[in-house]
Amino acid sequence: MDTQQAIRFLLEQGELPTKEKIRELTTPEPLIQVEKPKPKNDGETSLKVVQHFEFAPKKFNVGEFTSYFRNRYNFLKNILLNRAETANTTSISRLAGFRDKTTIIAIISDVKKLHTGTLKLTLEDLSGSITAIVSPKNPELAKKMQYLTHDEVLAFKGSAGKDVFFVDDILWPDIPQKTVPTSPDEAYIAFCGDVHAGSNKFLPKEFGKFISWLRGEYGSPAQKELAQKTKYVFLLGDVVDGVGIYPEQKKELDIGDIHRQYDLVAQFLAQVPDDKQIVVIPGNHDAVRLEEYQPSLYKDFAEAIYKIPNVTCVSNPTIVNVHAKDDYPGVDVMLYHGYSFDYFVDSVEALRNAGGYDVPEKVWEFLLKRRHLAPTYGATLSLPFADDPLLIKKIPDVVASGHVHKARIGQYKGVNIVSGSCWQATTNFQIRVGHKPEPAFVPLLNLKTNKSQMLQFR
Secondary structure: OOHHHHHHHHHHOOOOOOHHHHHHHHOOOOEEEOOOOOOOOOOOOOEEEEEOEEEOOOOOOHHHHHHHHHHHHHHHHHHHHOOHHHOOEOOHHHOOOOOOOEEEEEEEEEEEEOOOOOEEEEEEEOOEEEEEEEOOOOHHHHHHHOOOOOOOEEEEEEEEEOOEEEEEEEEOOOOOOOOOOOOOOOOEEEEEOEOOEOEOOEOHHHHHHHHHHHOOOOOOHHHHHHHHHEEEEEEEOOOEOOOOOOOOHHHHEOOOOHHHHHHHHHHHHOOOOOOOEEEEEOOOOOOOOOOEOEOOOOHHHHHHHHOOOOEEEOOEOEEEEEOOEOOEOOEEEEEOOOOOHHHHHHHOHHHHHHOHHHOHHHHHHHHHHHOEOOOOOOOOOEOOOOOOOOEOOOOOOEEEEOOOOOOEEEEEOOEEEEEOOEOEOOOHHHHHHOOOOOOOEEEEEEOOOOEEEEEEOO
């Protein structure tokens, strides 16, 4: 926030706006988006880390939560204001006595479903709050009602009554239609889902087949040719099964030492030919903090992986650009493990009805529409950074996730959507929570045709 906003905020909190307090609120956070050095470019591959998050530990205060939500609101509000449908927009504080149709841009702070099916929302903007009524009588509006969730920022079209706003339509920030550039040469990205090395349900035979395929030693002649043209391999988190991640996990571990779990993965990755670039993000089973963003795998635990020359470890989430050359800009790929998926599959009626964990591509569509990887605060553990790392500011060409152990391929407004599979059989814990994994599948994206296919290693 700027100086005037800081002064106003301190006064609202009943605090004296001293120079020190103003400086604390206006000094940029130690959240850094950096371009990390790319691995050696051999002429056939190119890898550039576009968005990577690093953080110098600090103490957070209550005011930073306010800044977090204000900054998120303003970013999404500006997106919505650029829409033609929001030309007639006003603030909540100016609705009193307003009788014409209008639009407000607000965050949902509460949702209540009445026995009639009507939704009673509490909406807030920077000027105040108001109760909004959303009726299911309009079929199109009734469909949208099933997708609403706490803390998302939307445009609400309708009319004001006495201390109430009657909603006629709802608009999400959404992403524009995108045309993904295509490569002049044929090259592929392989999306490798959760490995879970160390689990007694880990599938070393199947994972070994995948590594052998990357080496050109497994499969039919056509499949071996495909492997030769696969230049990028993305590991989408949960590289290891971890220790103490869920109740009684110890009973389902073959390797109880976290260092040895990472050493096992390194033994496999070290066999991948040097002409293939490997990108690794962490997940909720890895030995890093749970709060997102998550930093790169800690070297103290995953030292063996860092020693592999063609491996790049990055944060979760991250954006990397691959295969740029000559007049071809390459493609931007957003990697996100997908820990927030659990919350939205459980709490959003329309996602449950669409298939829940079986349709991760629908969850991605849900998040892209909201321009945020966890629009409900608490959907995943996160810290109140003023520059929210979970906002989708830069629209990628590809989004990819793991976590749900389902390999799926989709597309939304031109953006390719990929969900990785896993290399772990079904655990007792997954049975209890209703997960039905489909292991040993690998989605492949052809950068020349922008087409995807699925490989199976069982």
